[in-house]
Amino acid sequence: MALDLFVVLIYAAGMLVLGYYGMRRAKTHEDYLVAGRNLGPSLYMGTMAATVLGGASTVGTVRLGYVHGISGFWLCAALGAGIIALNLFLAKPLLKLKIFTVTQVLEKRYNPMARQASAVIMLAYALMIGVTSILAIGTVLQVLFGLPFWVSVLLGGGVVVVYSTIGGMWSLTLTDIVQFVIKTVGLMFILLPICLYRVGGWDQLVAKLPASNFSFTEIGWDTIITYFMIYFFGILIGQDIWQRVFTARDEKVAQYAGTFAGFYCILYGLACALIGMAAHVLLPNLDNVNNAFAAIVKASLPDGIRGLVIAAALAAMMSTASAGLLAASTVLTEDLLPRLRGGKQSSLNINRLFTMLTGIAVLGIALVVNDVISALTLAYNLLVGGMLIPLMGAIFWKRATTSGAIASMTLGFVTALVFMFKDGLDANTPIYYSLAVGLVSFVVVSLLSRRPEASVARAI
Template identity: 95%
Template sequence: MALDLFVVLIYAAGMLVLGYYGMRRAKTHEDYLVAGRNLGPSLYMGTMAATVLGGASTVGTVRLGYVHGISGFWLCAALGMGIIALNLFLAKPLLKLKIFTVTQVLEKRYNPMARQASAVIMLAYALMIGVTSILAIGTVLQVLFGLPFWVSVLLGGGVVVVYSTIGGMWSLTLTDIVQFVIKTVGLMFILLPICLYRVGGWDELVAKLPASSFSFTAIGWDTIITYFMIYFFGILIGQDIWQRVFTARDEKVAQYAGTFAGFYCVLYGLACALIGMAAHVLIPDLDNVNNAFAAIVKLSLPDGIRGLVIAAALAAMMSTASAGLLAASTVLTEDLLPRLRGGKQSSLSLNRLFTLLTGATVLGIALVVNDVISALTLAYNLLVGGMLIPLIGAIFWKRASTPGAIVSMALGFVTALVFMFKDGLDANTPIYYSLAVGLVSFVAVSLLSRKPQGVAARAV
C-alpha cells in the first residue's frame, strides 16, 4: 500500500497548496464567505456538484447499491433534483438579495428573533453535514491503510479544516474543481469499469444478482418518498448549498451550470450504485456493509490506481465536509455572533477564527458518531422538520407571522428529535410528523397573530 499512500499524500498536499492560493484571493469578508460573488459557469458547476456529492453520497450510495441494487441511486437522485429546482426557480431572486445566509431571508420577512431561532437549527444541520463526510474519510482511511479510526479522522479531517480556515470560499472553490475532476475520473471512469470487468461484464452481473437488484423501486416507495422529503427539500433550504448559489456571477450562470450539476449528481448516483452491486458479487459476505466502498477498492484495484481512486473518494468527502464547515462558521459569524456583540459585524480575521473553532468541533463530533447515512439523515431531518414550513411561508404566504414561524421551528425541530429517538434515525416518522406539526402550528399561530404590517412576501 506504500504507493497508494504516497498518491493520497500528494493529493492532500495539493489541497493544502490550493488552500494557500485561496487565502491569497480571500482579501475581504465577501471574498471569504462567497468568493466575491464572481464565479463563472465552470467554477460554479464544479463547486456545486462537489458540494452535494460527499461522503454519504459516495460511501452511502455504494452501501445502498450493495444492499438494494440499482435503486440505491435514489439518494443522489433526490439531491440532484433538488439542485436543479434550486437553481432554476430560486437562484434568481436569491442573488438579488446580496445576503450570506438562509436565515437572513427569515429576518427580512419576519424579524431578527426568527433569524436567531432558525440560525440554531441551521447550525446543527451544517455541523452534521461536516461530520458525515469526516466520518466517511475516517472509514476509508481506516479500512484501506489499517489506521486507527481516530487517527484517520484527525488526519483526513485536519486537512479539510486547514484549507477551509485559511482561504474560506475561495479555497473551497479551487479545491472543489480539482476534487470534481478527480472523483469523476476515479469513480466513474476507473473504479466502475474495473469492477464490472472483475465481475465478468454486465451479463455476468445480471446473472449473479437477483432480478430485484435491477429494479429502480426495490428500495421501497416509502424510502424513495422519504429521500425526496428529506434531501430534495433539504437542498432547497440548506446553508451549504445556498452559500454556493451566492457565489454565482449572475442568474444565468446559476441556472445553466447549476442544472448541469444536478444531472451530474443523478449519473454519479447510478455509478456508485453499480459499484455497490459489483461489490455484492465479489464480496458477498461482507461483515459491515458500511465498508462496502473501501472493501471493493481494496480488492479490485492494483497499487497506484487504488491510490488514485482513494483520492477520488476523499475528494468527494472533503468537498462536502468543507462546505458544511464553512456553512456552520458563516451562520455563527453572520447570524449568532453579532447578537452577542451588540450588532457589530464580523471581520475577515474573525471569520477565520470561527472556521477553525467550528472545524475542531466537527472533528470532535466525528469521533463519537459512526454511521454516515444516519448522521446525514439526522442533519436533514432537523433542517427540513424545523425550517421548511416557515421558510416556504416567508416566501409564499402573506399572512405568515413571526410568532407562527418561531413556534413552527421549535415544535418541528423538537418533534424530529423525539421521533428519531423513539423510532430510530432510519424511520420515516421523524420527517412526516415534524412537517405535520410544523405546518399545523405555523398556520394556527399565524392566523391567531396580528396581521404583519407592510411586510409582504417580497423577501424572495
C-alpha cells in the first residue's frame, strides 16, 4: 500500500498548493465568498458538479447499488435534477440580487427576524453537509490504510479545513476543477471498467445478479419519491449550492454550464450504482455494506492505480466537505455575526477566522456520527422541512407574512426532528409531516396576521 499512500499524499499536497493560489486571488470579501462573481462556463460547471457529488453521492450510491442494484442511482438523479432546475429557472433572478446567502432573500421579502431564524436552520444543514463528506473521507482512509477512524477524520478533514480557510471560494473553485477531473477519470474511466472486467463483463454481471437488480424501481417508489422530496428540493434552497450560483459571470453561464453539471450528476450516479453491483458479485458477504466502496477498491485494483482511485474518491468527498464548510461559515459571518456586532459587516480576516472555527466544529461532529447516508438525510430533512415552504412562499405568494414564515420554519424544523427521533433517519415520515405542518402553519398564520406592505412584497 506504500505506493497508494504516496499517490494520496501527492494529491493532498496538490490541494494545499491550490488552496495557496486561491488565497492569493482572494483579496476582497466578495472574492473570498463568491470568487468575485466572475466564473466562466468551465470553472462554473466543474465547481457545481463537484459540490453536489461528494461522500454520500459516491460512497452512499455504491452502497445503494450493492444493496438495490441499478435503482441506487436515484439519489444522484434527484440531486442532478435539482441542479438542472435551479440553474434553468432560479439562477437568473438570484444573480440579479447580488447577495451572499439564501436567508438574505427572506429578509428582503419578510424582515430581519425571518433571516435570523432561517440562518439557524441553514447553519445546521451546512454543518451536516460538511460532516457527511468528512465521514466518508474517514471511512475510506480507515478501510484502505488501516488507520484509526479518528486519525483518518482529522488527517483527511484537516486538509479540507486548511485550504478552505486560507482561500475561500477561490480555493474551492481551483480545487473543485482538479477534483472534478480526477474523480471523473478515477471512478468512471478506471474503477467502473476494471470492476466490470473482474466480474467477467456485462453478460456475467447480468447472469450473476437477480433480475430485480436491473430494475430502475427496485429501490421502491416510496424511496424514489422521498429522494426527490428531500434532495431535489434541498438543492433548490441549499446555501452551498446557491453560493456556487452566485459565482457565475452571468445568467447564460449558469443556465448552460449548470444544466450540463446536472446531467453529469445523473451519469455519475449510474456509474456508482454499477460499481456497487459489481462489488456485490465480487464481495457478496460484506460485514458492513457502508464499506462497499472502500472494499471493492481494495480488492479489485493493483497498487498505484488503487491510489489514483482513492484520490478520486477523496476528490469527490473533499469538494462537498469544503462547500458545506464555507456555506456554514458564510451564514455565520453574513447572517448571524452582524446581529451581534450591531450591524457591522464582516471583513476578509473575520471570514477566514470563522471558516477555521467552523471547520474545527465539523471535524468534532464527524468524530461522533457514523453513517454518511443518515447524516445527509438529517441535513436535508432539516433544510427542506424548515425552509422550503417559507422560501417558496417568499417568491410566489404575495400574501405571505413574516409571522407565517417564522411559524412554518419553527414548526417544520421541530416536526422533522421529532419524527427523525421517533421513526429513525431512514423513515419517510420526517419529510412528509414536516412539510405538511410547515405548509398548514404558513398559510394559516399568514392569513390571520397583518398583510405585508406592497412595496415589501415586491422585493423579490
